[in-house]
Amino acid sequence: MQSDTSGLQQQQVFQSGVNNVSAQNLQSAVIAADEFCFLEYIQHNLFGGALDKTALFYAGEAISYPQVGQNVARIMHALRQKNLQAGAVVAVCLPKSAQHVYAVLACALLGIIWLPVDMDAPEARRDYLLSNSKVDVLIAQTQVDGQQCVLIDEALATPLPQQPECCYRLDRSAAYYLYTSGSTGTPKCVVLNNLATANVLGQTIGRWHVQQDDVLMAVTPFHHDMSVFDVFAAMALGASLVIPTPAQVKDAGAWAQLVAAYGITLWVSVPAIVDMLCSVARVEQLQSLRLVAQGGDYIKPGLIQYLRAHLPQARLFSLGGPTETTIWSIWHEITAADVDVIPYGRALPHNQYYILDEQLQPCALGEVGQMYMTGVNLSNGYLLDGQLLTGDFVSLQCDAGKTALRMSDLGYVRADGNIIFAGRTEGYLKIKGVRISAAEVEAVLAKSGCLQDCVVVCCTHPVTSMHELVAVYTLPPGGQQVDIGVLKESLMASLPKSHIPTRWLAIEEIPLTRNVKVDRKLVQQMAQARLYQAVAAAGQNQAVADGVVAIFRDCRPQQADDAGDIFVHTEILAIGMRLKQLMLVAKRIAEQFDVQLDAPALVRCKTVQDVVQQVQQVQQKMLN
Structure with missing residues (x-):
């Protein structure tokens, strides 16, 4: 696959040792850089010995950067004992925890392809992930039959090894796998690389002005692409990351308590999670948040209004782009002008979005078409049974044959240049x-x-x-x-x-x-x-009910039109029906159903459903 990296460095291989990176010059380096070797910064923060602050908050424990570095070094040593070669795949089969972070960092710093496995998924699904990915080693809590395993507790209990040797690449070679939903019902394995990841991290850290004193919340599941930002941005900057325990993972009240307790400043998640947080949190618990970013689904304008009203100091962002475009590839800072529609936004630097018609030609301004994306954020493709495929990647003849991802997202370009999301191809219904x-x-x-x-x-x-x-x-x-x-x-x-x-x-x-x-x-x-x-x-009974309801709708007095629609549970008096209208209803019922109902019988009916039952009872007697 081709990729326009717009001048980005195509390949860098880093061995142990850091090129004079320090906490003091890190932020300016990130903002200025087009390529951001996040793993070099992580290596420095974990093993450089100069950063003595909390890296992770988990289960009431504050875990410092030196402590994280020691645990990562132990896992790196255990993985080296397995004699893994370049391109080896390690599955991280751990629940959401500090241990999971250690394992992922160890794999990334060794240049090993890492695969986070959703441990709540059905066993058959987990087995498919391991088989399809051709996994060499599992990092797990217990031994798994038929698999080479590094048992996490044993690895963390070993003596501290010497300074670990790191070897990682900032290029387009496979770095990690993430699984996403497939249109056929079978999970798709997306192959991601460090060059694309570096672009997202570097551009985001710069635009959001993320600092070493920021505190991030790891609310997103670790098998989801948004979590890559949480873990690697925090560890690269020397910031702090709060990890919910298994008991807190789905408890919005616990999230609010964590925000207040640790002064969380950055929140990145899907909109449903933000909605859950805001629905249970007391406003004073959320005041530390200086930036809230939502992506991956529709953002309700009402939720934005709530955030603006109660967190006026917070910057608000919408994020977008499928897993195939690495974490997020399009964004928009939500302003006071975004009331009824939250724009999808504009592509991250070094990427380009297209709105194309069925002939793969650019749509006119305001015309809805399918979204395509080119640029450095493109993933490598899909892994199927160990083989790399590029099924949704196409060549754009309208732009010099560049390789682009064909998305299921639909949208159009607004006059101000922002892309507006207009649903998904599978989200279109035909009625x-x-x-x-x-x-x-x-x-x-x-x-x-x-x-x-x-x-x-x-x-x-x-x-x-x-x-x-x-x-x-x-x-x-x-x-x-x-x-x-x-x-x-x-x-x-x-x-x-x-x-x-x-x-x-x-x-x-x-x-x-x-x-x-x-x-x-x-x-x-x-x-x-x-x-x-x-x-x-009972199709026939429903036909009777529908017919009677339609008769009531036709026969109610005109001045009662503002009383709302009529259903089987509607009270007859509430819609202004009197004896004159009921006699007309009886006449219409006789014409349509050949059922004779007298006026006194109708007067005794309280709801439309009572009339339906009267008709059905007469019909039953006629059949008998």
């Missing part, structure tokens, strides 16, 4: 011949203010086989039930009728994937099961 962006509908629903979270999916009616637009939502803590009729009316101001969900499902919690993104597949399955299970069992 009655109309192509609908789930992201567009969700953005409008998010602005309604009456829902906590909402995911829009496509379900299939089991009787009619028609596709229906379904909104699956949660309510704010302590929030009241939503009048869906009123909400649908309000949506008409922002969305065409074709884009307004026809079915709604309230659930307690939106399911998330292991990477803490919305699990759209599971949401769709839940909606399909819960909304249509009874319909599949």
Whole structure:
């Protein structure tokens, strides 16, 4: 694969020893540098002996840089005893912990390809990761049958070895593997390199003015690409990193306590995590945060409004780019002007984004197309059964044949040059011949203010086989039930009728994937099961209910139109139905269902559902 590195150094090989790097000149060097050898700085901080401060906070313990260096050296020694060659692969099979950080740093400083394994994943998935990656050695807590292992407790208990010998490369050779979701359902192994990683770290540290006195929060799972920034940026700068314990990993209340206790200044995570933090934290617990960056999913404008109101001193960033473009490859500093739409932003330096049509030609300003990216941030490709593949990497004839990643993201270029995210190809739904962006509908629903979270999916009616637009939502803590009729009316101001969900499902919690993104597949399955299970069992009964509801909608007095939509649970008196309208309802029911209901019977009905039951009872008697 070709890559335009815009003058970046193509290859540097570093042996033991640091080229006069010091804590005093580090920050200016980072800001000025186009290439940032983060591993050289880490080597200096761990083994140089000049930095005596806390590197990691974990489980109530403050672990200094010399202590981290000693533990990393022990693991490096244990790995060297395995006689690993260049290109060897080591899987880090440890829970989120300080030990995990030691293991990853040891691999990186030895130039060994490291693979962080999600230990909460099913065993079959973990086995696939190890097999597909052709792993040579595991760093684990216990011996794994059929695998060479370095047992972490044994390695850390060995005598301290001599000054470790480091050998790492700042080039495009494989440095680490990360797995991401595949469109076929099989995880894809993305092959990442240190040159791309150095660009992200260097550019980000410079723009965010990250300093040695910053405290970062390792809230992102260590098998997720955002965590690469947390670990390597903190250790390279000599900053501090707070690692939640297994008991704290999913506890937003514990996160808030950690922010307050350790004075965390930088927060980087997916939006769902920020939302969870803000929903439970007391405002005073978050005041140390000077920068909050969110990426990997849709950012709700309401969340930005909350952060602006309660953390006015904090800089806010949106981040984007799939794993194949290394950590993040596009960003935007969110300003007061970003109210209704949070831009995807502009590419990081040494990269370029394109919005192309189906013929791979540039789209016009404001025209939605598919995103492509070229530049130093490109990963090497995908690993399948030990072989490197480049399936989603294409040659751009519109720009001198540069190699680009074809993303599933859709977007357009706004007049100010910012790219605006417009959904994903798999996030487009087709309802009655109309192509609908789930992201567009969700953005409008998010602005309604009456829902906590909402995911829009496509379900299939089991009787009619028609596709229906379904909104699956949660309510704010302590929030009241939503009048869906009123909400649908309000949506008409922002969305065409074709884009307004026809079915709604309230659930307690939106399911998330292991990477803490919305699990759209599971949401769709839940909606399909819960909304249509009874319909599949009693299609005729549903047809009666739908028909009766439609009759009530047609027969209600015009002055009651502002009372909201009518459903089977709607109270008849609440929508202004009196004897005159009920007699008309009875007439329409007789015409449509051949069922005779007298006025007194209808008057005794409290809700539309009571009328439906009356019709069904008469129909049953006729059958008998």
